[in-house]
Amino acid sequence: xxxxxxNGSTGSTNAHAAPAEVxxxxxxxxxxxxxxxxxxxxxxxxxxxxxxxxxxxxxxxLDGIFEMGFVKPSKIQEWALPIALTGGNIVGQAQNxxxxxAAFALALLLKCDVQTEGVQGLCVCPTRELxxxxxDVISRLGKFTGLTLFxxxxxxxxxxxxxxxxxxxxxxxKMMDLLKRRVADGRWTRIFVLDEADVLIDEDNQxxxxxxxxxxxxxxxxxxxxxxxxxxDHVEQFARRMVPRANRIKVEKEDLTLSTIKQTYIDVGDANxxxxxxxxxxxxxxxxxxxxxxxxxxxxxxxxxxxxxEGHAVTLMCGTQKAGPEQIDIAYRDRxxxxxxxxxxxxxxxxxxxxxxxxxPAVTLVVNFEMPTSWTHGRNxxxxxxxxxRIGRTGRFGLRGVAVxxxxxxxxxxxxxxKNYYKCSISELSGDAEEMEALIKNLR
Numbered sequence: 001x002x003x004x005x006x007n008g009s010t011g012s013t014n015a016h017a018a019p020a021e022v023x024x025x026x027x028x029x030x031x032x033x034x035x036x037x038x039x040x041x042x043x044x045x046x047x048x049x050x051x052x053x054x055x056x057x058x059x060x061x062l063d064g065i066f067e068m069g070f071v072k073p074s075k076i077q078e079w080a081l082p083i084a085l086t087g088g089n090i091v092g093q094a095q096n097x098x099x100x101x102a103a104f105a106l107a108l109l110l111k112c113d114v115q116t117e118g119v120q121g122l123c124v125c126p127t128r129e130l131x132x133x134x135x136d137v138i139s140r141l142g143k144f145t146g147l148t149l150f151x152x153x154x155x156x157x158x159x160x161x162x163x164x165x166x167x168x169x170x171x172x173x174k175m176m177d178l179l180k181r182r183v184a185d186g187r188w189t190r191i192f193v194l195d196e197a198d199v200l201i202d203e204d205n206q207x208x209x210x211x212x213x214x215x216x217x218x219x220x221x222x223x224x225x226x227x228x229x230x231x232x233d234h235v236e237q238f239a240r241r242m243v244p245r246a247n248r249i250k251v252e253k254e255d256l257t258l259s260t261i262k263q264t265y266i267d268v269g270d271a272n273x274x275x276x277x278x279x280x281x282x283x284x285x286x287x288x289x290x291x292x293x294x295x296x297x298x299x300x301x302x303x304x305x306x307x308x309x310e311g312h313a314v315t316l317m318c319g320t321q322k323a324g325p326e327q328i329d330i331a332y333r334d335r336x337x338x339x340x341x342x343x344x345x346x347x348x349x350x351x352x353x354x355x356x357x358x359x360x361p362a363v364t365l366v367v368n369f370e371m372p373t374s375w376t377h378g379r380n381x382x383x384x385x386x387x388x389x390r391i392g393r394t395g396r397f398g399l400r401g402v403a404v405x406x407x408x409x410x411x412x413x414x415x416x417x418x419k420n421y422y423k424c425s426i427s428e429l430s431g432d433a434e435e436m437e438a439l440i441k442n443l444r
Contacts, residue, residue, distance in 0.1 A: 038248040048078040074099030126199035172210035197228040230385035260395035271408035284436035288364030
């Protein structure tokens with residue numbers, strides 16, 4: 001299969017662009033990132049749109065773009081939008097902070113017609129928090145279009161008997177339920193977007209079958225845009241089934257390392273000393289905003305409780321659980337996320353429910369209290385994709401951030417594997433609070 005360069009000839013494309021601006025990604029400089037484009041039609045000559053003027057956009061959409069401060073397209077937008085505007089299907093590997101949300105948001109807005117009633121566009125997201133964020137971005141970009149949106153996530157409020165919004169954004173279970181009961185009529189849908197596809201089809205969370213059912217409830221002749229920041233083999237298999245005749249836009253693995261993030265570690269030796277070390281760094285956690293990632297909800301509750309007992313203010317975020325001592329309900333999740341976004345709370349202890357796609361630009365520090373792992377072939381191995389997603393909660397939109405890994409003796413090999421996989425530097429810190437505070441204060 002051929003790859004399209006900006007000028008339409010074949011070969012790997014090195015997409016040059018200007019330095020990061022508002023709304024741009026912060027993985028590495030736009031000048032250095034390499035994008036390969038595999039068109040559905042090998043003879044097609046797709047051109048990158050270097051400015052908004054290079055695309056046929058309505059004035060209403062342009063007004064939304066400029067009000068959000070998007071001066072020019074990011075790299076993923078340069079390549080994805082011209083293809084989307086011609087009705088092409090897209091399978092895209094779009095890294096954290098790359099501008100992929102705005103890319104599919106604009107594609108949705110431009111495909112839907114305010115003169116036509118009913119559901120025309122669907123955007124499926126793996127978590128409630130990501131759905132809320134995507135809903136906000138699409139709403140802001142579409143502010144002047146007159147298009148209507150509906151947020152399809154679990155809610156304590158009663159659902160309407162009928163939904164006639166032009167665009168639905170939501171989680172798989174709720175969206176499937178609305179379509180199956182014909183509360184929302186998917187028969188006239190024109191465009192279907194899947195965000196963070198590798199999570200949507202993870203066998204452990206049962207969302208894959210729901211996504212498949214949603215697709216079966218939609219028209220056969222449908223534009224499909226699928227995005228995933230990381231690309232395990234099962235995503236490739238799913239993409240081939242879900243997205244026929246796909247134009248593929250991909251950033252190679254070695255280009256995914258987050259250059260705006262200073263990756264560090266503190267050797268705590270004994271895992272039981274991690275909480276004490278974290279408490280000693282608490283002052284640094286409050287300089288901006290911080291997310292502390294753990295692997296299980298039980299550890300999240302235990303760590304939050306321990307830090308509060310030491311007199312440190314932290315909030316807790318993990319998946320919904322309706323009963324038991326670790327109860328987390330929908331209203332709590334919404335309240336905590338809103339408080340964190342608005343800066344009311346500074347330090348968040350979280351499971352990986354927050355590792356995907358969440359943009360809080362004030363986050364200066366991510367702490368891996370536990371290294372992310374997955375159980376493979378009877379042993380714990382590093383989860384490279386989750387590591388990248390976690391540390392990607394800082395260093396957003398060209399800003400700089402710090403990631404700190406608290407490493408016990410048995411986790412050293414996990415960290416070394418991550419260094420080798422991403423060919424990145426992870427420098428050692430002493431664990432001194434003043435050292436950490438100076439590092440963060442020098443960021444911005």
